[in-house]
Amino acid sequence: xxxxxxxxxxxxxxxxxxxxxxxxxxxxxxxxxxxxxxxxxxxxxxxxxxxxxxxxxxxxxxxxxxxxxxxxxxxxxxxxxxxxxxxxxxxxxxxxxxxxxxxxxxxxxxxxxxxxxxxxxxxxxxxxxxxxxxxxxxxxxxxxxxxxxxxxxxxxxxxxxxxxxxxxxxxxxxxxxxxxxxxxxxxxxxxxxxxxxxxxxxxxxxxxxxxxxxxxxxxxxxxxxxxxxxxxxxxxxxxxxxxxxxxxxxxxxxxxxxxxxxxxxxxxxxxxxxxxxxxxxxxxxxxxxxxxxxxxxxxxxxxxxxxxxxxxxxxxxxxxxxxx
Amino acid sequence: xxxxxxxxxxxxxxxxxxxxxxxxxxxxxxxxxxxxxxxxxxxxxxxxxxxxxxxxxxxxxxxxxxxxxxxxxxxxxxxxxxxxxxxxxxxxxxxxxxxxxxxxxxxxxxxxxxxxxxxxxxxxxxxxxxxxxxxxxxxxxxxxxxxxxxxxxxxxxxxxxxxxxxxxxxxxxxxxxxxxxxxxxxxxxxxxxxxxxxxxxxxxxxxxxxxxxxxxxxxxxxxxxxxxxxxxxxxxxxxxxxxxxxxxxxxxxxxxxxxxxxxxxxxxxxxxxxxxxxxxxxxxxxxxxxxxxxxxxxxxxxxxxxxxxxxxxxxxxxxxxxxxxxxxxxxxxxxxxxxxxxxxxxxxxxxxxxxxxxxxxxxxxxxxxxxxx
Numbered sequence: 018x019x020x021x022x023x024x025x026x027x028x029x030x031x032x033x034x035x036x037x038x039x040x041x042x043x044x045x046x047x048x049x050x051x052x053x054x055x056x057x058x059x060x061x062x063x064x065x066x067x068x069x070x071x072x073x074x075x076x077x078x079x080x081x082x083x084x085x086x087x088x089x090x091x092x093x094x095x096x097x098x099x100x101x102x103x104x105x106x107x108x109x110x111x112x113x114x115x116x117x118x119x120x121x122x123x124x125x126x127x128x129x130x131x132x133x134x135x136x137x138x139x140x141x142x143x144x145x146x147x148x149x150x151x152x153x154x155x156x157x158x159x160x161x162x163x164x165x166x167x168x169x170x171x172x173x174x175x176x177x178x179x180x181x182x183x184x185x186x187x188x189x190x191x192x193x194x195x196x197x198x199x200x201x202x203x204x205x206x207x208x209x210x211x212x213x214x215x216x217x218x219x220x221x222x223x224x225x226x227x228x229x230x231x232x233x234x235x236x237x238x239x240x241x242x243x244x245x246x247x248x249x250x251x252x253x254x255x256x257x258x259x260x261x262x263x264x265x266x267x268x269x270x271x272x273x274x275x276x277x278x279x280x281x282x283x284x285x286x287x288x289x290x291x292x293x294x295x296x297x298x299x300x301x302x303x304x305x306x307x308x309x310x311x312x313x314x315x316x317x318x319x320x321x322x323x324x325x326x327x328x329x330x331x332x333x334x335x336x337x338x339x340x341x
Numbered sequence: 342x343x344x345x346x347x348x349x350x351x352x353x354x355x356x357x358x359x360x361x362x363x364x365x366x367x368x369x370x371x372x373x374x375x376x377x378x379x380x381x382x383x384x385x386x387x388x389x390x391x392x393x394x395x396x397x398x399x400x401x402x403x404x405x406x407x408x409x410x411x412x413x414x415x416x417x418x419x420x421x422x423x424x425x426x427x428x429x430x431x432x433x434x435x436x437x438x439x440x441x442x443x444x445x446x447x448x449x450x451x452x453x454x455x456x457x458x459x460x461x462x463x464x465x466x467x468x469x470x471x472x473x474x475x476x477x478x479x480x481x482x483x484x485x486x487x488x489x490x491x492x493x494x495x496x497x498x499x500x501x502x503x504x505x506x507x508x509x510x511x512x513x514x515x516x517x518x519x520x521x522x523x524x525x526x527x528x529x530x531x532x533x534x535x536x537x538x539x540x541x542x543x544x545x546x547x548x549x550x551x552x553x554x555x556x557x558x559x560x561x562x563x564x565x566x567x568x569x570x571x572x573x574x575x576x577x578x579x580x581x582x583x584x585x586x587x588x589x590x591x592x593x594x595x596x597x598x599x600x601x602x603x604x605x606x607x608x609x610x611x612x613x614x615x616x617x618x619x620x621x622x623x624x625x626x627x628x629x630x631x632x633x634x635x636x637x638x639x640x641x642x643x644x645x646x647x648x649x650x651x652x653x654x655x656x657x658x659x660x661x662x663x664x665x666x667x668x669x670x671x672x673x674x675x676x677x678x679x680x681x682x683x684x685x686x687x688x689x690x691x692x693x694x695x696x697x698x699x700x701x702x703x704x705x706x707x708x709x710x711x712x713x714x
Contacts, residue, residue, distance in 0.1 A: 125667055132665075
């Protein structure tokens with residue numbers, strides 16, 4: 018069997034891998050709960066990853082980078098809102114366009130600004146988010162079981178990881194305990210009713226798409242400025258936006274389940290990097306490619322409704338037309 | 342009443358979208374300190390300036406005709422097949438198995454076998470999401486995206502494992518036997534005495550693509566099945582009322598779509614690489630979306646849009662070699678085309694419609710009187 022430390026290290030890297038997924042997943046949750054499908058999570062994260070790393074590299078201040086990243090993501094959100102809310106275009110096609118726009122522009126601009134084959138320089142010091150050691154972590158380290166758990170797993174993450182974890186109860190509270198949240202959910206189920214009540218469907222949907230942009234921005238910044246090797250590389254999101262989308266379906270569009278499914282997918286990413294440990298743990302050699310594909314396979318199974326049915330918000334994907 | 346004449350719908354609106362996409366691309370080029378005019382010149386000479394350049398342009402266009410037709414036929418049934426990438430990967434697997442494990446006496450027979458293998462594998466990969474959509478209501482866009490990733494993992498597994506020849510370090514199959522070598526455009530045009538570059542990869546698959554265009558046109562507008570697909574795409578309840586079986590239409594339309602995407606492999610795997618490598622599709626499945634949108638889901642439109650994207654692809658590659666503009670610029674152009682012809686279609690269309698409506702207003706009374714005098 019594996020020792021505690023190895024397990025903790027795996028869990029620690031699961032939490033780190035889960036963070037961008039979770040932020041993007043919650044971003045998608047706000048958007049889709051308001052009836053706007055968003056397959057452009059990937060592109061928004063990628064654009065934010067690039068601009069946050071680029072601005073952090075130039076200014077040396079990661080916080081300015083973070084806000085620049087959020088700005089880039091919001092700009093793409095604005096395009097998505099314009100296409101799918103204002104001009105009632107196809108939300109899926111708009112998302113595809115946004116993904117390609119980000120994939121192309123990040124490399125073109127990175128090459129023009131830094132000339133390093135579509136990368137930014139490595140970030141260090143104040144230009145990146147550094148791990149935070151929580152109070153007493155060093156002192157408690159020697160305490161059996163609890164000490165290592167606190168030191169290895171809970172302490173030592175960047176502020177964005179803690180922010181992402183806080184975003185889960187916050188999202189729950191906004192969605193289920195505020196008037197805005199009620200209206201947001203209603204606009205994704207029955208926009209005509211919301212309109213009849215005198216609340217602006219367009220306004221609510223733009224607000225949701227905006228929140229989605231902010232969260233995707235933070236997700237992208239986490240990838241590029243808070244991972245151990247900080248800095249942007251070409252196509253660095255590598256499908257995480259789609260895994261977040263899968264996690265959202267897996268969670269059936271609910272915040273706490275989003276946390277669990279992102280942790281699960283984060284765990285799958287973490288153990289995919291350590292095939293030797295799986296072999297030691299279960300005695301069978303599991304193909305890495307199978308672990309790579311597992312989130313997608315699980316999502317298809319959930320979508321197929323063989324294990325509980327995932328029912329999306331009813332008005333999702335439909336542009337709202339005031340009068341027919 | 343039609344809001345605008347048909348020619349405006351199929352020519353003018355896509356043209357305006359294209360001009361908008363070109364305008365914003367030019368701004369991007371200016372913003373990174375290069376000249377759009379110089380870039381365009383390099384692209385034109387690099388993609389159209391010689392038979393070698395044409396050979397590459399047509400080679401890429403062949404890929405995009407197949408994936409564009411695949412997306413287009415699904416659009417007719419109001420399905421958005423975003424899984425062309427995965428279906429083309431599986432098509433490549435089908436072609437590789439057919440070429441490697443069957444001893445073909447002649448390339449023409451091998452071509453038929455490869456087309457069948459590619460279509461079969463592509464259709465099979467599209468059949469699962471189609472079945473889940475038809476029977477379980479799982480959203481086809483999400484499932485086909487997931488199947489792209491599953492296909493990538495599957496090919497990765499096969500090319501690192503069983504399909505890799507012993508002793509090789511590269512994740513690829515062995516080279517196909519010489520008997521399945523497809524004639525290139527150099528060979529074909531040489532028969533009628535037209536000189537064409539020997540080095541360019543355009544091959545007989547281009548003719549297969551043209552045949553596919555004609556076949557899709559005939560299927561959609563000249564057969565009962567095509568009528569059913571279009572009827573289903575216009576209105577599912579009406580189609581059901583008319584006795585059309587939705588499950589059947591979804592399955593058939595998606596499987597034809599998958600087969601067409603898979604057939605792309607005849608061009609890139611059999612015609613060019615002559616072995617199966619990792620990431621052989623190189624995003625052509627996604628470009629099919631732009632091509633189908635631009636071509637308004639009509640085979641002729643798809644053909645023309647595919648040539649345009651072949652030009653952009655080859656021109657962009659030359660741009661990457663000759664200037665400091667990376668070839669990813671074509672991804673930006675592709676995104677802008679998808680944005681303007683797809684997502685922002687209403688934005689482009691509405692003003693054009695207004696212009697035509699204004700022109701159609703009856704002449705004012707005074708002018709009528711003057712005419713009477």
